[in-house]
Amino acid sequence: MEVLGHCPACGGKKHNGSMVVCRDYLVTLELFQIVECENCQLRFTNPRPSKQKIAAYYRSEDYLSHSDGKNNLLEKTYQHVKTLMLDRKLKMIGKHSKREGRKLLDFGCGTGDFLLAAEKKGYNAIGYEPGKNAASKAKAKGVRVFTRMEELYETITQTKPDIITLWHVLEHMHEYPGIIDTLNLLLNKNGILVIAVPVSSSLDAKRYHKYWAAYDVPRHLFHFTPDTLVPAIVQKGFRFVGKNGLPFDSYYISLLSEKNKKQDKAENTGPKPTKIKPSLIDFIKATAIGSASNLSAMLQRTPWSGEVYTFEKTG
Ligand SMILES: [Zn+2]
Secondary structure, three states, X not given: OEXXXXXXXXXXXXXXXXXXXXXXXXXXXXXXXXXXXOOOOOEEEOOEOOXXXXXXXXXXXOOHHHOOOOOOHHHHHHHHHHHHHHHHHHHHHHHHOOOOOOEEEEEOOOOOHHHXXXXXXXXXEEEEOOOHHHXXXXXXOOOEEEOOHHHHHHHHOOOOOOEEEEEOOHHHOOOOOHHHHHHHHHOXXXXXXXXXXXXXXXXXXXXXXHHOHHHOOOOOOEOOOHHXXXXXXXXXXXXXXXXXXXXXXXXXHHHHHHHHHHHHHHOOOOOOOOXXXXXXXXXXXXXXHHHHXXXXXXXXXXXXXXXXXXXXXXX
């Protein structure tokens, strides 16, 4: 494990002990603490697996964003929502990029569905995905995906992308916040940077607390809020254009959180998580909390469970 002696964003040496201790319900059942920097309020998993060791924590057939499975109700729901969200994401980007044939880089493209949808809308789209399994699934769909940064650099130095998207990717990256400088260099003049993350100050995060599925330790290394993310990106040479909510995230995350709660009761001495299927009651509870979270976001009392932040490169 890697212990962070200071905040990766501001270098602050003090954090508030542990804000919350969460379990890895997906792969190992290990406990991880999340701390909050006293200076800049950034929340991060600490200690965390090193970049070399983190792959072991992705070894699960249940890791949905790297699978295309439709075997049970949860997977079917996930895949259905994924399709609906692709449209919504493309509309958000469309607002900022009217011209067709614009070059788009989907950074951390997973199994490539967004790339495919973007190509269909007329974007010249390429992806970067270091996860070998996910990348080969994406390649099988006929999209252009790079698995190594060196390859990406070589391709990009010719023509830089006008849009870079990170859909639920930044919270996984050991390289944050330095990676923002890299993305800034890769991006074309006046290019658009689109970052979607789970929001740990949303109502569903508060309600589920340690069971909140979007803490997803230790795969999620950072646990952003609008107050910690937006100023950090702006400081690196971007103008904040605006944000959009992801209304389906609250339902999906709430359902997984109900599952976590149940699993916690079921056993959890290890070595592996038991497979738990959500019941009808779990669906009803998750729908209630998901709706409450969305309503609170619409009334601007709390952020959405998942939000998309759009920035424009100023330099
Ligand atoms: Zn800090």
